[in-house]
Amino acid sequence: MGQIINAISRAIMVFMVMVAPSFLLPGASRTGQEISLIIGGLLAVFTVVEYASSHPGLVDFRFAPPYNRFRFFSFTVVLLSVVFLCRATEGLDAFAAQYLAMADQFVALLTFPVSPVVLAQELIGSEGDAAFQALIARATALSYGMSLVAVVFFTLFLWLMRWPGQRENFNLWINMPTFDPTLGKDITWRLRRGGLLNVIVGLALPYAVLVIVSRTGGWFDPSALQNYQSLIWGCVIWSVLPLVLFIRGQAMLKIAWLIDRARTD
Numbered sequence: 001m002g003q004i005i006n007a008i009s010r011a012i013m014v015f016m017v018m019v020a021p022s023f024l025l026p027g028a029s030r031t032g033q034e035i036s037l038i039i040g041g042l043l044a045v046f047t048v049v050e051y052a053s054s055h056p057g058l059v060d061f062r063f064a065p066p067y068n069r070f071r072f073f074s075f076t077v078v079l080l081s082v083v084f085l086c087r088a089t090e091g092l093d094a095f096a097a098q099y100l101a102m103a104d105q106f107v108a109l110l111t112f113p114v115s116p117v118v119l120a121q122e123l124i125g126s127e128g129d130a131a132f133q134a135l136i137a138r139a140t141a142l143s144y145g146m147s148l149v150a151v152v153f154f155t156l157f158l159w160l161m162r163w164p165g166q167r168e169n170f171n172l173w174i175n176m177p178t179f180d181p182t183l184g185k186d187i188t189w190r191l192r193r194g195g196l197l198n199v200i201v202g203l204a205l206p207y208a209v210l211v212i213v214s215r216t217g218g219w220f221d222p223s224a225l226q227n228y229q230s231l232i233w234g235c236v237i238w239s240v241l242p243l244v245l246f247i248r249g250q251a252m253l254k255i256a257w258l259i260d261r262a263r264t265d
Helices: 002-024 030-052 067-089 096-109 116-123 130-160 187-214 222-226 228-264
Strands: none
Touching: 002 030, 002 067, 002 228, 067 096, 067 130, 067 228, 096 130, 116 130, 116 187, 130 222, 130 228, 187 228, 222 228
16 A cells, blocks of 8 residues: 555656646646646656556566665756756846846856857857747756756765665566566676666767757758747756666676675675
8 A cells, every 4th residue: 555655646746746747837728738747647647657566667677766766856856956047037027137137147156168058059049039049058058957957966975875775685686677687698797797887878869969959950850949848857957867867877886896896896
């Protein structure tokens, strides 16, 4: 019973986060709200099915907290940070000026030659007016900056703290259901290879997405990002997907290290 209650509570949180932009943003259409309710409901159902089951499904490290809680919390922070940026741009909140000033600080901190924030301004924001360029700079800086903070925090937690907590009872099959430990070469070699691949892709993806989008030959119209819904979900996908890949790679490297250490003990 406790597992079902836990699954339902997780589903409610997923649903609320997914529908938040369409109800917090100014001028959101009724159609957009209905679509967000449908998508949020589907994800909530998936969460209930996944977490109410005692058998492994698709979610990695389900029995190694706080891995998935951290992913969800990071996703929520990035999403809401861009939502409130859009609200601040419209001056809807009392703290709008302070929030925009904070976003400008993120822009200043992340403005350096190889920064993906600078690349986003050059490849996507350069075609718009000054207001659009400022919005792109602030949104990309906030989302990418929050993701960087999450990566640093998770890396420190992963390697300095005792994760996973129940190392002696850690089951690779139920925590990585899509990873078959019986195939191929030595398991630690495969874990390290997969971990490094995830880390490299996570580091390269913010740059690769921007380059691919800018080279679509007119298929992508940057002015579409003037719609706050498109801007928010574009920034979330652009910044959170690399974060998810990076921390998954780190977790795989940590498990490989623990297996190697256990073999030598």
